[in-house]
Every structure is written in structure tokens, then in C-alpha cells.
Amino acid sequence: MGKETKLKLSASRKDDFAKWYTEVITKSEMIEYYEDVSGCYILRPWSYSIWESIQSWFDKKIKKLGVKPCYFPMFVSQRALETEKDHVEGFAAEVAWVTKSGSSDLENPIAIRPTSETIMYPAFAKWIKSHRDLPLRLNQWTNVVRWEFKNPTPFLRTREFLWQEGHSAFANKCDADVEVLDILDLYSRVYEEVLAVPVIKGRKSEKEKFAGGDFTTTCEAFIAGTGRAIQGATSHGLGQNFSKMFKITYSGNDSHSSTPSNEYVYQNSWGCTTRTIGVMIMTHGDDKGLVLPPLVAPVQVVIIPIYNKKTGGDVVHEIIRRSNEIYKCLSEHEVRCTLDDRADKTSGWKYAHWEQKGVPIRIEVGPRDVESKTFTAVVRFSGEKINAAFNSVHSRVQSLLIAIQKQMLVIARKQRDENIRIAWDMDSFLSALNEGKMILTPWSCTTKSEEEVKALTKVLSRQNAAAENEETNEEGDTRSLTGAAKTLCIPFNQPYLPKGTKCFTGSGNAVCWCLWGRSY
């Protein structure tokens, strides 16, 4: 019993979300804290396999769109990094610099990529000469480094992380814009179809868009446990900003014109990171540990033979034979399954172990199942128990896996929707914010009003935090709703906005609905 108790989580999701998260990711063997360098984490097989599933799904889709794989160096000189001024300003503070090799100083410090626009685009300028070289659409799966000083959180904010970055160039803005949305659609499907996490697609405000780009589209998820939204993945229209700086031009239709005109290309960049895994964990996990959607679960079904010292030898023999048969049958049908027939662990320990690791279905085979030629399946996310005929195991399991995948999204969406408020004025905006909600408001879409709201909510949240500390005399409660509100996105899906509606800040007319909230 000692071991079995140790296995359980000590923190509950509701009472201490931060501690709960740490326990879930470490006890499920997703993450090992890396003590050597702070802000870096080890992705163990249980989480890296999920990243592989995401990679494989997304990579196939973009290759079908015509995107080609490549690899660019991770080093970039200061000169190249600074070519696009707005861009470098967005990243400068977080750049890690290599200044020495062995015991000698480098002549010039070299940056490690925080993103690869400035690494790739000089090559784009070489490769693109004519309209026949367009579109150029590349993607790479790499590590990147952003040496942030905010509190790191495994998966969500780490100094080194894994991602894909797509970079493309088109002859005209229209084709470029189509790609921005095609990719954003794939990102939202990574979240919704693959990870069963609902997201809201939209456009970032001018203030929140990618440094150096024209516009940024995003899919935004919501972490109910902390009352914070999180940017899921972004797809940027860079316009001609970078092509002008890096001189990426193509000659127009040269056969019809005597003086070839050089046109700047339209570019996009788009990225999706291992953050996806953290959002998935926070969305579905419960007080027993991880809950994994079947599509990405490294193990989809665990089979546990159930007997004890009193069970008769013949029955034990039959239980084990049956368990092996189920394992063989499911494996042959490409269900990722495992048979936990360890003799030194109790069934109770095994239940807790595999629940903690989030395996979608547990199949139990016990004496009664042998007698009635049935098996028992227990669904991780709902706790539902199903008893079904032994000879239907593979069809039942496969349809169950599909149903679980769908149901998890339905339920997560319902919970997410409960966290959205509509606010027509500042008072209701602030009260919803205090409840840790996302808020949809009529907005004037001006940077000035965005900055005012940010400043106001920053002050208010400080006062709240101070008041809270006085009351409870507690420090550093990670659930306390501190920090300013900001715009998350202007959702593509816009409710009807009556003519003459005022901006919720009171100044000026609203021109769109905007989603606001505290954010990671």
C-alpha cells in the first residue's frame, strides 16, 4: 500500500493548479526537470511520442500542399539578425549569444535562432529570380532558443523548445493570404482533431502581431485552471516587409515585357511548438493524472489480467490466455496496446499507474469475464465501464477509440465555452476578468484603447493581489489572477454587431468583436 499511495497525486487540479501540473507531467513520465540549466526540460518518450504523432499528422498535410522539407543553420550573425528592424526588436532581449569556441573568443558573437526569418531569407533572395521560382514553400522541424526571464513552465514557456517553422514566398498577395489561412486551419485541426482541444481562430491586433510582419492569425486556447488564454499557434502574413529588406525579387512575366520589372515577393511564416502538448495536458488532465486523446496516446489500450492468490490455477491460466489473445488481436489491428502482466504489482497499483499516464482505455480480464466470455473496458476520460462479448473486442475497441476522441473535444469545448463572457461595457468586462474568463467585447480596434485597457487592468490586478495577500497572508499563489488583460484575437467568427455600438471602453464606435483575457 505504501507504493500505491506514493503513486497518487498530492495536489488537486482545483486547489493548486501549478503543483498539480508539475505532478502530472513528472509522475506520468512526460517530463524530467533538467537541473543543469534552468528553463530547459527533458522530453521523455511518453511526451516525445506525442510530438511525433503531431509531427507526422501535420507534416503529411503540408507536404500535400506542396511544402518541402529543409534544414537551415541555427546560427546567425548580429548583422543578419538586425536586417529587419521591427523584427529584431521583438526578439533582441531573448537572444542567446555564442561568443567562445573551446577556449578562444569568436571574432564576432553569433546568435542562436529565436526564429529563422533572418537566416532563411538571404537564401530566398538567391533562389528566387523569376516568377517560375515561385511559390517557394519550405518547412523545417527544429529546436529554437528564446532566453526568457519570465517564469518558465514545461511545454508552455521554455528557453529551448521544439517547433516547425514554415516560410514561403509568393508572387502575389492573394496566394500568400490563402496560405496563411490554409495553415491556420491545419493548426486548428492539430488542436481540435488531433489533441481534442477547442481553439478560437482569429487575427491578432496590431499591438500583438508578429514583430516585422503585416498581420498575424492565431488559434487561441484557454486554460480554465489558471483563467488564462494561450496562443496555440500562429500563421503570419509578412507582406513585403522582409522581401524589401532582404531584396527578394522576381522578374515579372519577362516574355511580354521588354524592360523586366523586379517585383518584391509576398512572404508568410508560420509556427507550431511543443506548447501544444502542454495545452493538451492542461485541458484534459484530472486529479488522477493525464488524460490522453486516443489519436496521440503512445498506448491506447492497456490490458490487465485480474486474479489473486485465491484464484484457481485453471482460471488464472485462462485469464492469461485471454489477455494475450486480446493483445494479439488489437496489435494486429494496429491498436497501440500493452499487456501489463507484471506479477510484482497489484491490480490496484496498475490501475493507478496507467490512469496517471492517461491511457484512454483499460481492459480488464477477470474470472467473471472468462466465465461469461466477455471483457470489461474502462474509459479513462469518463470513467464509463463497458462489458462486451470477448469476440467483439477489436471492433468495440476501435469504435470506442473514435468515440472517445470526439467526446473529449465536445466536453472540452463545452467547458471552454463556459469561460467566455460577453461584455458591452468596462464594468462587466472587469468583473468577468476577475472571474478568470475570456471576454468578447465590441471594440474600436485602436492600439490606444488596447494600451489603456492593459494599463488599467495591470493596476487593478496589483490592487487585487495586494488585497488578497492581506486577507490570506499567502504569497505566490499561482492561481491568483494577476497581470494585465490583453487582446487575444479578433475572432474570424464575428457575431452580429449592431450599428452604432460603442466600444466597450466607452470611447469611440466599435468596429469588431474582440476576444480579451489574461494570457500566458
Next chain:
Amino acid sequence: MGKETKLKLSASRKDDFAKWYTEVITKSEMIEYYEDVSGCYILRPWSYSIWESIQSWFDKKIKKLGVKPCYFPMFVSQRALETEKDHVEGFAAEVAWVTKSGSSDLENPIAIRPTSETIMYPAFAKWIKSHRDLPLRLNQWTNVVRWEFKNPTPFLRTREFLWQEGHSAFANKCDADVEVLDILDLYSRVYEEVLAVPVIKGRKSEKEKFAGGDFTTTCEAFIAGTGRAIQGATSHGLGQNFSKMFKITYSGNDSHSSTPSNEYVYQNSWGCTTRTIGVMIMTHGDDKGLVLPPLVAPVQVVIIPIYNKKTGGDVVHEIIRRSNEIYKCLSEHEVRCTLDDRADKTSGWKYAHWEQKGVPIRIEVGPRDVESKTFTAVVRFSGEKINAAFNSVHSRVQSLLIAIQKQMLVIARKQRDENIRIAWDMDSFLSALNEGKMILTPWSCTTKSEEEVKALTKVLSRQNAAAENEETNEEGDTRSLTGAAKTLCIPFNQPYLPKGTKCFTGSGNAVCWCLWGRSY
């Protein structure tokens, strides 16, 4: 004609191998030189796709062996890096150090991984407690940095490169040693089955083994164009060296012993890099450019419709219809093919273009083919032309692709074998070395004799180079055979060694056959 001439290589493989190589990799669009940071190169889709093929082949095999995927941080502190003394000495001079983030100095400099033993093994020590935690077998696909100052060569020696690194821990030496050889076998199959490059499997001498390891096994390839061998991939038995330094222990069979005894694990590490691609290019390429083995060719078949201004409209129509039909048929049978129906390029230009990119088969569809219901296939590596019935296209192409893959290895092996000499004494050793051969010699297997041979050949090669320079008054001819000879490996496949055979150096008895040569 101007464009067509520009397309061709200006250097021949025989006359200027280094220039030939540079032209092959750039004109085929495998590599773009990265001007921003020296020693780094851009892997374009044409080469990165090959890396993906290698990854996919190898990753499936190791997963079947039970190796799990993971990702460890690329940063490591000086303290951790220095834990194993011999190990750090092997890499210290090439380590890149991050000392700044943004504009602030880091408290302690942080190294970028040159390899990950010292990053991974502290975690191994945490994870491994009991024999039930063993074996632990992990693999990661990453970039690594070794800031070398020798002349860089794309793929073969670059400051950043891509690889996989496997790291494992076993309860006993026997199981660990089995893995070392299992993996080496997979590496030799990557070369021989996947890349059609022959390799010699063997064990490294004490002098040449991995820094900090017990023994190193290797597969060695040979670049005839430079008269140099090259280490293809290595699989190391680390013994208990690292486990003692990092305190990686497991308790023995704790149920049978009252005082649990802590045993050190036996470890292996093994790696294979993008160097594979360079070796493949150097082995198969010719004066027309790349020659790709079908298994890794991003495009296996290019279909070129052939007609000119004089060809009748009906015939052109039929040629294009047929070409499309072939494209559709081959694509449906998962042959990677492309139809080059560009109107602005001549057939001659297209031939040269796809030959330069190394596409294994070109299918021509011309007026005569339409008339006789045939197609013409031209094999890139042999120049062979095949005329076959149109309706047999998919079966003919598929069997041809298989035959090409096999034949390329047969021919490469024959050429490699012509570059191996047997030498029983120093004179014949030196004369074979001067011819740019690999030399198999009876050897005493002592580090002293290895160092003597190295010193002697270094002096002689300097004298040779000086004499050569005087004669030809040329500098920097990269084909000149400079540099010392060293042991490449003690081949697993040992010819009969008559009793009492002397070491080829004259001092002492031979205990084995050893393969020597100049090396990358």
C-alpha cells in the same frame, strides 16, 4: 544553348574532385553555402528529403528493437560536461559556449552539446533504481555543434550537423555488447541497403576509440576521389566508465538478497549523421552530377515528353496524353515521379537538369514511342537505354528500380575493393599509401606502433607535398595525398593470419589484421 552550357559541371571528378563535389552539391540544389557563419550549410529539400528517408528507415528498425524516442536539452553546464575526464578532453577544443543572453552576461557559460552523454546520464541515474528499470534504451534526432577549425566540407565536416544519438543502459555487459553490434549492423545496412555504399565493419584501435568509452565499433567507407577513408557511423560500448562517474546504479535481484547490492550499469552510445549523404554523393556521383540510389531519391522517375515545332499537333497531343498516363500509373503505384512538361525548356536542357539531380530513371515519350506503343527508359547510373511496351510501364519501372539499387552497390563495392591493398611490410605499406589506397596489414595492435606509423607517414607526406609543389608549382591541390595514415578499423572479417606473422612495422608479432589509410 547558353543556358544549357551553364548547367553543366565545369570540373571533372577525376581532375579536381573538390571543385567537382562543390559543383555537384550546389547545382543539384542539395546545398546552399551559408555565407553568414562559416562551416555551416543549408540543407535544401533535395538533400533533406534524403535525410528523411534515412531517418524513417533507421527509426523504424530501432523502435522494433525497443528503443524509445526522446529529446534532451542542447545546453549543458561546464561542470556536467567535465564529469568524465577523458570524454571532455576529446571534445573540449570544439565546444561552442553561450555566454550572453540579450545584452546581459550569463552567470556561468553554457555549452552547446557536441554529443549528449553528459546531458543524459544524470537523468539515467535518477530513472534507474532497480533491474526492472533496465534496459533503458533511448534515441534522439537532433542538431549538434562541434566548432572545428579543420577545413569544413559540406555533409562530411560541418560545425553544426544533424544526427541521431542512441544511449542505453543494461544490467550486464553481454546484453550491452549485443546492442553495440545490432546497431552497427543497422548502420552498415543504412550504407549498403539504403545508400548503396559499401562499408567495412570493425573495431577502432585504442587510440581511435570514442573519448571516455570502452570500445568503439565502426563502419568505414572509402572516397576513391580523394584516396581517403571516412568513418561512416560508430557504435560505442561505454562499459561502466560513465555509470561510475554519474553514479548510475541498480539494485540487484532485491527479492533474494537481504543487503541490496548496487551494481553499475553497462552503457552504450551510437550515432549516425548527415555525413551519410556526403559519402553517398562522393561514391556514386559522376561528371554529369549526382547519381541517387532509388530508395532515397526524392524523385525516382522523371517523365519527359519529346517533341519539337515540326511535330504534328495530333502526335504532340498523343505524346502528352501518354506522358500523363505514365505519370498517373506510376504515382498510383507509389513510385515517386514527376512529369517535366515545361514548354520553355528544351529536351536537352531537361536531360541535363535531371541527370544533374541524379534521378535514377528518365522516361522519354516521343513520336516513335507513340507509334510503336512503347516508352524509352534511360538509367542514370549506367546510361543503359531500355525500350519496352507502354502497358508494362509500372512493372518494368518497379523491377528496374530494384535492380538499380542492387547494381549500384555491386559496382561501388567492386570499385572500393580495387582500392584495398595488402601489405606485409612497411615498404609496400608506404607505396600503397602513396597510391591513395586503404591498406590491410598484419598488426601488433599496440598504440606505440600506431603512433610511429602516424608520425612517419606525416613526415613523408610533407616531403611528398613539398616535392609535388616544386614540380607543378601549384598550391592547394586537394587531391594531393597529404596527412598521416591512421588505423581505420580492425575488421570483423579477419583473413587467415599465419602463426608467427610479424607486424608490418617490423617490431613484434602480428595479432590481427588492421585496415589503415588516410582519413577524413
